Amino acid sequence: MASVLSHAVAASAISAAFYRTGVPKHIWIAGLACSVLPDLDVVGFRFGMRYGDFCGHRGFTHSLTFAALLAAALAFGILRIHSEISPASLFVYLFLSTASHGLLDSMTDGGLGVAFFSPFDNRYFFPWRPIRVSPIGVSRFFSARGLVVLRSELLWIWLPSILVIVLATIARSRISQPELRR
8 A cells, every 4th residue: 555645645636636716625634534544444454354355455445436435425515514616526526536545556566456346346456566565554654664665655656746736736827817918
């Protein structure tokens, strides 16, 4: 898996692409939460759930089905409070934030793959897997191996995310500025 920090960084890039002034900050925070939520499946290890089980690590919570269900539920709840927000944009934002988790995990060099199409199909990796898999657990992350993972994530997640944020910010500023005339 990619680290929690890097999942949040990727979600920040997605937020930048959807950003509109006047949208409450808690909606952007919801997207960040959606990006890390799939890893709550590691709690199952404490209760004897195996990695490859339906609800095991990188199982159903990493699927596109889960991303759609979570995005729909959150969008429904948010829209009850903020009816001025576009339902389609909100759903897509939350869906992409959640689905980005499985996407990043499928580009790591370890684990059993990601159950993108759960409950209908098996687990997959992308053919290109440049991201070092992050150790599970805080104490293991802050180790020599964790530094190797962080270096890998800086190159393959953080730098592209920063680029997306910068480009989205530039595009937004050009769209909002009136055209200059001579």
